[in-house]
Structure formats: C-alpha cells, structure tokens
Amino acid sequence: MIADNIANVDTPHYLAGRVSFEDSIQRALEGARTGRVDAAGVGSVAADRTMSDAATRLNGNNVSLDDEVVSQTTNELAYSTVLEAMNGKFRLLRTAISQGA
Template sequence: MFGSVSFDAMSSALDALSLRQQTIADNIANVQTPGYQARRVAFEDALKSAVARGSGQVSATVGVSVEPTREDGNNVNLDTETVSNIDTGLRYQLASQAMSNEFSQLRTAIGNA
C-alpha cells in the first residue's frame, strides 16, 4: 500500500491541494494590495502524467495568474478565488476520504491476519 501509485498520487494531491488553499487565502488577503499578482497552483497535469508512468509522486508548481489587472496593477478576482476555494475544498475532502478508505482497508487486513 505505502509506495503504491494510488497512495503516492493521493498523498501528492493532498499536499498540492493544501498548497492551493494557502495560495487562495494569500490571494484573498491581498485583494486590495496595489500591484499584487494573484498566484495559481498547478499539479493536475503533472499528476496525470506521473500516474501514467507508474508513479504518483509530483510536486505542485506556483505561478502567477495571467488574468487582466485593474488600474492599481492588482489582478485578484474575489469571485474567481471564492469559486476556486470551494472547488479545492471539495477536492481535498474527496482525496482525504480516499486516503481514509485506503487506511481502513489496511486496518481490516491487519486485523484479519
């Protein structure tokens, strides 16, 4: 189980989703900061490729958003951040439930051994 592609993929996804939640919080905190450029966390494509290669270990990358800026040079869109936060929270819940199921299966297997 540990070291399996699914375990590594779920672990990588949880780490990346946690980073995305922090990044969204940083973006929202800076919504009124002149010149602040929103940041985006990417990992899904890298994770998909890693799983296809038989690995699940990836690191998320943080980049700058290419959304248009306001007159003050800030490009944080509160609506976009709110939707992204909800989406990320739901994905995190799903991934953590999948990990919980993996551990539950392991506990059952150990208990029956």
C-alpha cells in the same frame, strides 16, 4: 496561494498567483512508479507557482475575490474527497491485517 491572493485583493500591482497541485502530485506519483523519487520523498512535493495573466484593474491588481472563493471551495472539496478515499483504503488495509493475523 489562495490566501495570499485574498489577502492582497486591494494591493496595487499585485498579480494573482496560481498553483497546480494536480500537476505536481501527478509528477510525484509518476516518479514513484518509475523509482525516481527524490531524497525527501513524495511528502515534499513542490508546487509549481505561476502568475495569473488575467486582465488587471486600474490599480494593476488582477485578483478576483469571487474567483478566489470558488478556487478555495473547489480545493476544499477535492481535499475532502481524497481524504475520504485514503481513509477507505486504510480501513480496508486494517481489516485485511486484522483478519489475516
């Protein structure tokens, strides 16, 4: 969605879209805890897309390149953090398995 917004920064009447991956993943995790995971599983979490209600410029476009770059950087940092945490969990599991065998 961020790439779409950046690509359309000068497109007249284009409204910036937003995706809340945190909310989507939270719903998927809650479904997994309660046993209500759909047939596709957690790996196919659908993202909720919303259109930004920020003020528009004269051409009807409301994409702010600065906001999009900040969002992209924030997403990259969050992804790196989650990836490192998952790698740590897998290292711990590998250690437990290798020492238990």
